[in-house]
Amino acid sequence: MIRVLVVDDSALVRRLVTTSLTLDTEIEVAGVATNGREAIGLVEELEPDAVTLDIEMPILDGLGALDEIRKRHPHLPIIMFSTLTEKGATKTLEALSLGASDFVTKPSNTTSMAESMASVREQLIPKVKALVGARRIVGPGREKPAPPPAPVKLAEPSSTPPEVLLIGCSTGGPDALSRVLEGLPGTLPVPVLVVQHMPPLFTTMFAERLDRVSPLTVREAAEGDVPRAGEVLVAPGGFHLRVKRSAGVVRAHLDEGPQENFCRPAVDALFRSAVEAYGGAATALILTGMGSDGLIGCRLLAEAGARIVVQDEPTSVVWGMPGAVATAGLAHEVLALDDIAGKLTAYLAG
Structure with missing residues (x-):
């Protein structure tokens, strides 16, 4: 059982x-807390497998509790509950930078209890299971991760000079993406196109x-943006987000088409369009994330x-998306996070 x-x-x-979680037969609620200070004590007492943490609370808010819990439990999965507001997005991104998983x-006040519960279950349960599963593989005192799969005979990448860097990520992606973009030079000779699974407003923030942290813009x-070198x-x-080449010029196009892999934006949607726009003159990077979004696009x-x-x-944080690509034998390289920016800089410089 996963104890939350x-x-x-x-x-x-x-x-x-609690009702949403306990409807799943693999999850039980280990306890509840009404503020951050109480949460810190219960983490020590109950030793849960995961924590769901509200941001706005009395006595000690979610950010303060997160900071304290992370000092003692660096690998404990912590999932923040956020409102779909500018303030909520800002606080949530701060929480992610502080180590939230x-x-x-949160459902809006206009939704029914049944709709709210369905929304929570749909969002929360897969993340709890993925994060706890990942921790049980790579956390301290746990079994070691499996070695990377033996690569199949992949064709060498095209010798065509690179024209674009494509990046897809999800759970754990905000921190990983920040670290990659911080390490890329402002003189990067190609544009960067990114799909990070996030709701509206959050992506703006x-x-x-x-x-603010990257040398790139x-x-x-x-709609209609022309991707330019040194710009993300x-x-x-x-x-x-899709791209299309017309009269020799690549432009970005946005649409509200059906979700893919339960996501909109989806990595596969961008990568498929990039095949038509750039062909082999592309470099694709899949960072941490749950699920397998990007697998089909990487194959193409x-x-x-x-x-x-x-x-x-x-x-x-979760080796779902990158693991799916690597296991399918589609990765030319499987790299530690801190090695990615340097290798990409070398590739993209030709």
């Missing part, structure tokens, strides 16, 4: 979360945060001659 500590000052939200958004993508375009929440890109790089298991 639920922390929220709202009795209604605590009931919503992931976040879910996320792009602004990345712009980072902003949320807009982040797919906006709620929209697929590899067949076109693009170079495929994935983050390794020990440095991934």
